[in-house]
Amino acid sequence: MDEVQVVVAHSERVTLRVGDVFLKVDADPARLDAEAAAMAAAPIPTAPILWRQPSVIALGALPGEALGLLGEPSPASPAAWAAAGAVVRTLHDAPLPERAGRGVDPLVRAELESECELLVADGVLPAGLVARNRAVAEGAFRPYAPRFTHGDLQITHIFTDGDRVTGVLDWSEAGRGDPMFDLATLTLGHEDRLADVLAGYGPGSDLAAIRAWWSLRSLLNVRWLAGHGFDPFAPGCEVDVLKARM
Template sequence: MDEVQVVVAHSERATLRVGDVFLKVDADPARLDAEVEAMAAAPLPTAPILWRKPSVMALGALPGKALGRLGEPSPASPAAWAAAGAAARTLHDAPLPARPGRSADSRVRAELESECELLVACGVLPADVVARNRAVAEAAFRAFTPAFTHGDLQITHVFTDDDRVTGVLDWSEAGHGDPMFDLATLTLGHEDRLADVLAGYGTAAEPDAIHAWWSLRSLLNVRWLAEHGFDPFAPGCEVDVLQSRM
């Protein structure tokens, strides 16, 4: 009998795997509605929807393997990473969805200021690491042309086979937003792969904004990850990303 594997689980949503079937459970049915809509609109291969209930969706497995995992060396080839970059560009060139996605605005700036204060006050990170990354993160607060973004383009969500993208998972955060956020999420903790991704993406990339999003995303996520059972201090993960800016 196939065992039940917990892929991810926290108070908002959980994903379970049983054999080649993934069950996605979301506390907000409207978020699943938005994910289904984004999957239908995306110009990239997505996992097949086997069935759908108000708060649960069953998805079939994608062919190929994920690009890798955060904190571990990626087994994927440079060509596979370039293909992921090209896929991101295809998505970003698609017609905009109605739903808003990730971007750095005044609300995010206020959240960042508060989070930086807490990281230092609670002794989670040294003040100099926080200050340096806060300075780097400032480049994310810039004018940009909104694009159709995935919103959570982690390497575990991008599957490739024979150096081509066979599918992209988890469209729950998709919407119109900053395309450099997607590229930063894809390469977080794998800075050595950025050149490969940009080779596939093309000249529209903004490296300074990608670097800024590495710092911004990591600063905002460290405490949340620790409070929800993840380890941002693991080798190659968010704290290492922040320390690498020093």
Template sequence: MDEVRVVVAHSERTTLRVGDMFLKVDADQARIDVEAEAMALAPVPTPAVLWRKPHVLAVAALPGTALGRLGEPSPASSAAWARAGAVIRTLHEAPLPARTGRSVDDWAAELESECGLLLARGMLPADLVDRNRRVAEAALRPWEPAFIHGDLQITHVFVDGDDEVTGIIDWSEAARGDALFDLATLTIGHEERLGDVLAGYGTDVDPDVIRGWWSLRALTAYRWLTEHGFDPAAPGCELEVLRAAM
């Protein structure tokens, strides 16, 4: 009998693995709908949708392994990271999805709010917040909307060897947005791999904008992670990213 394994669980979403199937149980039906529709539209490898019912999405497991994990050296080669960059470029050049993501103004407002809460609750030192807030400003500029994954963590990209991306998982945040946000999310905690990703991506990218997104993402996620049972101070995670900002 296949055992049931909890992959991730918090008050908004729980993901279970049963054999070669993942069950995503989400409090927000809209996220389930967005995920299924994005996978149908994306011109890149995605898990097969097995079935969908209210608040539950069942998808097949992907072959291969994730590019890596936060806090650990990535076992994937430079060629595999570059191939991931090329696949992401294909996504970003695809026709736009209907869902509109957060605007520059939305991000600026969230940054201001989260920094205020981090300071008011004493969750991070003031100098660390202030320094990263200045770095984050580089990401807050006009951008041409692209089809973005929206949560392109290193564990969401699966590869097999050096030359094949077997799939990208977890599409509930897919929308129109800044392509560089995806690139920053993929490389956060593995900044040494940015050059490989950009070599595969194949266009000029301002590294200061990527660094801005690293700081912005870490600042805006820190409180949520803490309050939902995650540890942003774990190796390779948000606190380390914030301390590394120059």
């Protein structure tokens, strides 16, 4: 390979690929420390850490392919999606880490209210669409038992080879959090795969909370994505997820 590939880039962090090495550069070295600690504690396969510098971590490539991409049909088999669900369950059943992860609290509620107001005031989304999804999102504000969560379990972060999970990437948001957030993030835009994931995950899922997180995550992310070079209006992405709740 004779080029550097930019995997993702925004003001907080940049991930580059050079051959079979991924370089993650973070403006906050503490996030890399937390990510390395989460990878060491996780009882599931992760990418190998090749070396560390204060603001850079080098990771080896995982075998296989990602489950898919948001906005595109997933090429992975139902068995691969079920295997992903089983791996997530293994993580959720692990001892709790010290670091707080993704969940709901008064700050999240305040952020949601602010985002909904701005989405309508700025003409980004119709008021009815925002109001309907705001009502659905309320289901995420419920009591739950925190688990060891990944915190950013997008389908591009789970790699499979055939029907076997070979590893999970990007642990920068890992910590004690709402397990249904992980399941919702994994199936965002791929609702047709939820049954496969839950078949592997086993008992203990909450469908209403998963649907609530689809709405909550999308409402919170639309403006951020649009402002950081991503397109939440692309087919199958966040705005379509919101429209599906109508």
